[in-house]
Amino acid sequence: MLKYRLIFEKTDTAVFISHLDTMRTLQRIFRRADIPVKYSQGFNPHPIMSVVLPLSVGQSSLCEVLDFESESALNLKELPGRLTPFCPHGIRITDARLALGKISAIKWVEVTGTLYGLTQSPDLAALCGSGATITKKTKKGELQLTLSECVRQPELSANADGSQTLRLFISAQEPSFNPELLRQVLGYARAEYRRVSLRTADFEGWA
Amino acid sequence: MNSPVFSYLDFIRRANFREQFAAFSKNPRRMLCHATLRRALFFCPIRAICQAHAKMPCKNGVNVVLFTHMIDTTILNEILPLVQKPARYTGGEYGETVKPGAALRVALCFPDLYEIGMSNLGCRILYGSGNAEDGIAVERVFAPDKDFREQMTKNGVPLYTLETKTPVSECDIAAFSLGYEMCFTTVLDMLHLAGLPLYSEQRDSLTPLVVGGGVCCYNPEPIADFFDLFIIGEGEEVNTEVYRLLERHRNAGGSKSAFLLEAAKIPGVYVPSRYETAYNANGTVAAISPRDDAPATVTKRIVRDFDSAYFPTASPVPSTEITHDRVSVELFRGCIHGCRFCQAGYAYRPLREKSAKTLIRQGKAAIAHSGCEELGLLSLSSSDYTELAALCDGLLPELSQKGASLSLPSLRVDRFSLELMRRALGLRKPGLTFAPEAGSQRLRDVINKKITEEDILNGLSSAFSGGWNTVKLYFMLGLPGETDEDVLAIAELTRKIYWTWKSAATDKKRPPRITVSTSFFVPKPHTAFQWAGQITPEEYMRRVSLLREELHIKNVVYNWHDAENSVIEALLARGDRRLSPVLERVWRDGGNLEGWSENFSFERWQNAMTDSGLELSFYTERQRGKDEILPWQTISIGVDASFLLKEAVRAETAATTPNCRESCSACGAAELCAENSVCPKITAGGAANA
Ligand code: SF4
Ligand code: SF4
Numbered sequence: 078m079l080k081y082r083l084i085f086e087k088t089d090t091a092v093f094i095s096h097l098d099t100m101r102t103l104q105r106i107f108r109r110a111d112i113p114v115k116y117s118q119g120f121n122p123h124p125i126m127s128v129v130l131p132l133s134v135g136q137s138s139l140c141e142v143l144d145f146e147s148e149s150a151l152n153l154k155e156l157p158g159r160l161t162p163f164c165p166h167g168i169r170i171t172d173a174r175l176a177l178g179k180i181s182a183i184k185w186v187e188v189t190g191t192l193y194g195l196t197q198s199p200d201l202a203a204l205c206g207s208g209a210t211i212t213k214k215t216k217k218g219e220l221q222l223t224l225s226e227c228v229r230q231p232e233l234s235a236n237a238d239g240s241q242t243l244r245l246f247i248s249a250q251e252p253s254f255n256p257e258l259l260r261q262v263l264g265y266a267r268a269e270y271r272r273v274s275l276r277t278a279d280f281e282g283w284a
Numbered sequence: 285m286n287s288p289v290f291s292y293l294d295f296i297r298r299a300n301f302r303e304q305f306a307a308f309s310k311n312p313r314r315m316l317c318h319a320t321l322r323r324a325l326f327f328c329p330i331r332a333i334c335q336a337h338a339k340m341p342c343k344n345g346v347n348v349v350l351f352t353h354m355i356d357t358t359i360l361n362e363i364l365p366l367v368q369k370p371a372r373y374t375g376g377e378y379g380e381t382v383k384p385g386a387a388l389r390v391a392l393c394f395p396d397l398y399e400i401g402m403s404n405l406g407c408r409i410l411y412g413s414g415n416a417e418d419g420i421a422v423e424r425v426f427a428p429d430k431d432f433r434e435q436m437t438k439n440g441v442p443l444y445t446l447e448t449k450t451p452v453s454e455c456d457i458a459a460f461s462l463g464y465e466m467c468f469t470t471v472l473d474m475l476h477l478a479g480l481p482l483y484s485e486q487r488d489s490l491t492p493l494v495v496g497g498g499v500c501c502y503n504p505e506p507i508a509d510f511f512d513l514f515i516i517g518e519g520e521e522v523n524t525e526v527y528r529l530l531e532r533h534r535n536a537g538g539s540k541s542a543f544l545l546e547a548a549k550i551p552g553v554y555v556p557s558r559y560e561t562a563y564n565a566n567g568t569v570a571a572i573s574p575r576d577d578a579p580a581t582v583t584k585r586i587v588r589d590f591d592s593a594y595f596p597t598a599s600p601v602p603s604t605e606i607t608h609d610r611v612s613v614e615l616f617r618g619c620i621h622g623c624r625f626c627q628a629g630y631a632y633r634p635l636r637e638k639s640a641k642t643l644i645r646q647g648k649a650a651i652a653h654s655g656c657e658e659l660g661l662l663s664l665s666s667s668d669y670t671e672l673a674a675l676c677d678g679l680l681p682e683l684s685q686k687g688a689s690l691s692l693p694s695l696r697v698d699r700f701s702l703e704l705m706r707r708a709l710g711l712r713k714p715g716l717t718f719a720p721e722a723g724s725q726r727l728r729d730v731i732n733k734k735i736t737e738e739d740i741l742n743g744l745s746s747a748f749s750g751g752w753n754t755v756k757l758y759f760m761l762g763l764p765g766e767t768d769e770d771v772l773a774i775a776e777l778t779r780k781i782y783w784t785w786k787s788a789a790t791d792k793k794r795p796p797r798i799t800v801s802t803s804f805f806v807p808k809p810h811t812a813f814q815w816a817g818q819i820t821p822e823e824y825m826r827r828v829s830l831l832r833e834e835l836h837i838k839n840v841v842y843n844w845h846d847a848e849n850s851v852i853e854a855l856l857a858r859g860d861r862r863l864s865p866v867l868e869r870v871w872r873d874g875g876n877l878e879g880w881s882e883n884f885s886f887e888r889w890q891n892a893m894t895d896s897g898l899e900l901s902f903y904t905e906r907q908r909g910k911d912e913i914l915p916w917q918t919i920s921i922g923v924d925a926s927f928l929l930k931e932a933v934r935a936e937t938a939a940t941t942p943n944c945r946e947s948c949s950a951c952g953a954a955e956l957c958a959e960n961s962v963c964p965k966i967t968a969g970g971a972a973n974a
Contacts, residue, residue, distance in 0.1 A: 090376035091603070093364055098371060098604045102378075105601060105655030108686060109378075116687065124687075135365035163655070165603050166376030267362055 078115065080176035081151060083143040083160070087132065088271075091167025096131040102165060103128070103143060109163040112156070115146040129180050130275075133255055138272035140186075144176050178284050185229065185246040185276040188256050192241045194266025201231040201245075204262060211258045220252075224262070227254040229280075243268075246276065354449045355441060363435040371604035372398035373432055375424070375446030379653065380600040381411070382447045386421030388531045390414055391445050391455040391492070395462070395470035396879060398426040402600070403608035405662060406498065407461055412596030413520050420527055423447040423455070424600075427470050427877060428477070436477065443477040452478035456491045456530060459523070460511075462500035465856035466849070466884075468507055468867050469875040471496075475510065482868060484512050484557060490540045493530055497523070501554070502584075502631055503809040503916035506859035506867065508556035512540070513547055515554075516919055517584030518617075520594055522552045548578050552585030559918060561861050567902055569860060569913040583920040589959040590617055590636035597649035601656070610691065611650040612660035613643050615675070619664040620944040620962060622951075623721070624732045624812035624935050625763065628664055630928070631810055631921045633953035634961040635944060640671035644678035651688050659683060660691045667696035668945075676704055693717075696735075697743035702750055715754035715797075716747055722763055723773030729938040730765050732812075732931070737777060741784050748788040754797045755781065761827045761844075762805040762819040764935065771827050774800065775834035782837055800835060801843045802828065804850035808857050809916045810923065812931035815908040818854045820901075821847035848886035854904040855889070860915035866892045924952035 087099070094102060104124050107114050116122040126145035132138050156173035164170070205228050213220045231245040247254040256270045275283040364370040392411055394401030401407055401424070414422030423445030428436060435441070442451040452458050458478065460471055472482055475494070481487050484494065496504060497515040504514045515522050526547060533543040548555040558578035562570040574580055587593040595614070602609070618635035619628065638646075647659050659679065663669060676690065683690060690708040695701040697716050705713075720735050722728045728735065744755065759774050778800055785796040804824045807816045819827075828844045835842045856863065869892035878884045893900050908914065910929060917925070927949070934941060941949055944962045948954070954963035 090371075090374035093370040093374050094603045095369075095371070101605065102603050106378075108655035108657075108688075109653065122687075134370065163378065165378040165601075166380075269361065 078146055078148060079150065080144065080146055081153075081156075082174050082176040082178075083145070083156070083170050084172040084174075085141045085143060085164075086137075086139050086169045086171055087141055087167060088137045088139075088169075089167035091165060092135055092137045094165075094168075095134050096128065099132075100126070100128055102168070106160055106163045106168075107145075110160050112151065112159065113147055113149050115148055130183065130186070130249055130253070132272065133257060136256075136270045136272070139171075140272055140275050142180070142275070144180075174284075181250075182277050183249045183275045183283050184278040185280060186249045186272050187274040187276060188243075188245055188247055188270055189273055190243040190245075190256055190259075190268045190270040191236070192243055192263065192265040192268045193239075195241050195263060197264065198233065198241075199263060201228075201233055201243075201263075205229070205231060209262065211261050213252075213255075213258060222252055222254065222258070227252065228259075241265075246280065249275065355444045355451055357449060359439055359441055360449075363432070363439055363441070366435060367432045368429065369399075369604055370432075371602075372426065373428065373446070375449070377600040377603050379598055380424075380447055381415040381421070383415065383421035384448060387419040388421070388457075388527055388534075389445075389448075389450060389455045390420065390422045390457040390459055390527065391425045391450075391452045392422050393425045393452070393458055393460045393471075393474055395427055395460060395467040395474060396877065397429055398602075399604075399606040400879075401426045401461075402602050402606045404461070404463065405612055405614065406463070408596045408599040409594065410459075410461070410497075410519050410523060412599055413594040414523060414527070416594060417524055417527070419531075420524075421447070423450065425452055425458075425474070427474055430877075433473075433477070433876075442479050443474055453480055453492060456493065456534060457495055457527065458492045459495045459497065462496050462498040462504075462507070464879065465500055465506075465853050466879040468500075468856060469871045470877050470879075471507065472510065472867060472871040473876040476871075483509050483864075485509075487512070488540065490530070490534055490538065490543055493540075493543075495526065499627065499631060502627070502919055502921055503858065504554065504556065504919070505561075505861050505915040506856050506863035508861050509864035510867075511556060512544065513553055513555045515585070516552050516582050517921075518587050519585075520587050522550065522585045525550050526553065545576075552582065554582040554919065556861075561915070563860075563862075567899070568909075569915055572913065572915075572918055574918075581918055581920045583956075584631075584922055586922070586956050586958055587617070587636075588957060591638050591642050591960060595646050597646050598653045601654045608660070609656070610658035610660050611654045611656045612662045613647045613650065614638065615643065615661055615663040615666060615669045615672075617663075618962070620668055621665065621734070622732055622931070622941055622943060622949070624730075624931055625721070625760070625805065625808070627808040627811050629811075630923050630951075632664070633921070633923055633951065634956065634958055634963045635668075636958050636961045637670060640675040640678060643675055647679050648682055651683065651686060657688050658691050659688060660693065662693070664694065665696070666692055666694050667698075667701060672704070673700075676708060680707060696739075697747060698739070699743075699746050702743075702746055702752075706750070713752050713754075715756050715799075716744070716752055717756045717758070718743075719758040720777070721758065721760050722766070722770060723759060723775075723777055724770045726938055727763060727766060727770040727773075729940050730935050731763055732935070732940050734940065734943070737780070740777070741780060744781055744784050745788045748785050748796070749790055751790060753785070753789065753791075753794055754799075756799045756801065757781075759800065759802045760805040761802045761831070762824050764813055764816045766827075768827075768830060771831050772834055774802070774831055775837075778835060778840055779837055782839065795839045798837075798840045799843065800840060801845075802831065803845040804847050806850050806854045806857055809914065810919075810921050810928070812928050812935055814858070814914065814928065815910060815912075815932060817907040818851070818904045820905060821851055824850075846881065849881070849884060851900070851904055852884075852886070852889050855893075855900060858915070859903055862896070862898060866896050866898065869895065922953045922956045927951040 114124040117125055129142045153173045157170040160170045205224050209224045210221045211224055213222050227248040229246040234242050236242055247256055277283050394407055411422050414420055425445050444451050475482050494512045496511045497519045501514045501516055529547055544555045547553050548558055558575045560573045564570045616635055616637040618632040620635050621629055623629050651659050718740055721733050722731055807813045807818055824847050832842055870888050873888045875888055948964050954966055
């Protein structure tokens, strides 16, 4: 039995497909492309595949990770080309590999964001170093996250149309950090965030 | 809702490019010379992107560009993150058809939410068959849910098509699929969101032409004033004829009235503005007079050769979960049974089957294309399909290899179908459904529903001993001639079902789940009961209580439909043209998406009726005279009115009528001349040869 990993993009209209629907959509993409996935045992068998690090609705990504198992040996080079034609608009499989790297080794996500309606220009670097906290709502109640633990190397630059571009690293897991939470400290009207790459604890590329 | 926050047409009117380019075409909104397009883009004052959709040569040799706006997707990106299930409003699904260069753009409007509309097979058929035509783009439009609707209005986003984000007002046709009466106010809301005037006579320009189709068009009178034309019957073929005619008229710069005059000559097209209705002092219809050469009756169109008819095996696959999340094939159209209350049973006559060979091919293709987990075998009554076993045998191996399953709704429960289900579903044992509709054999004879208590109990006995334990039973209360005895017979039958479980069940520790549901009978046009009165809602509730008292049986759950909803359904089903202002009023008072019970308000309807000086009970409870002119009699479903009348008389004496396979009752549908139908061939003389 072999564990595979796909890297895929989720952009354009596909950013509005929820995490759960993305899973269902990917399962159907595999069926359309006729690529055999291993099924779980039991009364209600389902394909063994998972999209790690759920992405919020409305955010785009160039580096989503899908892990799946298959009984057959698959040609990794061909896999993206076989799957992409069966994807909805905005989803594109960019890479296939064996699932060797540990998911737990992903510590940071490189994110860019276009911020609209930002009135003040806060000193993000200072904010991140100051021990300021942000409130995260979870099913179990509210959680206080320390910014310095969740955000690294923020850079803000102005664009010609009055919007701002934000580039930063956010914590991928333990704790997971949704860049939308930055609205609390930045006070923008609207932001479009995009995951650009996944990094290890020392900001190296994760494979 | 009374004061629209935006009107898209207002934007267009304010836009001075309309005058600027008036010289170039009679219809400046749509046609521009190539050279001026750039200027048009520059002048466009709304937050929209102008798009050249198609180039074509015009009369004087200048290159004319068909041009429409596309709404600005940056606004969508702003508002979509704020609403529930935004994937319903984006398009971009796998399998959608985008034809940016099409010369004719049709907005296929479904007056309900995405998850309902995308579950509708008819909608997929019309989408696919239209797009299969050269130069025609059919694009989907669904009603926005409340939160998105609010954002659209607030941000000046007009109702748009999912494929190219073209505003509906810029399409050539807005074609509404009218599947049930409670969607009527949603239609008005969608016209409003599109920025179009509600009434046909207020819309001067030829495009967008507002067209209606679907079962509700068998009595289109309550909504007649809002529509330019209706397509009666099955749309696969006639739609294209209408599209092509419109394209010719538009290209020639023709007027709407000239087009409608021509369109009325297409068989199956009903142009309501060409008919005048006069009323008697007592409120009944005095006369329906066609103007000029409009036909006295419009007969429904059918797909004559159903086996070779277009079928969409490659439709869009929603990226978000919908109500019926599966693909399906259609085993046959029509039904042999002729239950006297059933509009579908009469309206889809005659029965036309698809061959198992065709269905196996279409089913495999649909599963392969979509990657769905479930293939539904659809029809009005699947057990009547002659090649059912062969069909399942042909499909099952490939489906199970793909990990997909078959679903078989509307199967009669008997030994044969249980065996089929066992093979199709393996360990899964979904609930079994029976629709005896009436509790006593006498009343079942009245309605010509030929299912006996023995059938039910035998079927269930096999099911219970095979490990099934969930049963749903559907009945109607208020059928013509129903007595308290008939009502109580429902409880009696339910008790017998419980005893059957006790004696047949293999595992008695797992209790059965028996659900009894009753609906409130709504008399429908073009049925044997089209003359019947609906009982009062008070009387319906009395019968519900009577039954409820008797249904205190272990493991039995009783559900009943709300009375008020069915009263309004009855009003609209057999309404006349005087209801158009009532509908407008209900919509203005906030009526929208009323198929969802949380949006329905009976009071709103009562107020609108009172203010229009109309009596609700006149439409719902009144028994019509057999010689009365019925508002829908311009429309023919191919079944003779005399046959329906005969059926109504037979119902009074509880005399049953054989089904179409046992013997032909010469209902008239044979003259629709379908290929491979159940009907006897028409002889040269024109009479059905029984
Ligand atoms: S079996 Fe009766 S109720 Fe069912 S579709 Fe046919 S005519 Fe209608
Ligand atoms: S003509 Fe005869 S066989 Fe055909 S639908 Fe009518 S009753 Fe049935």
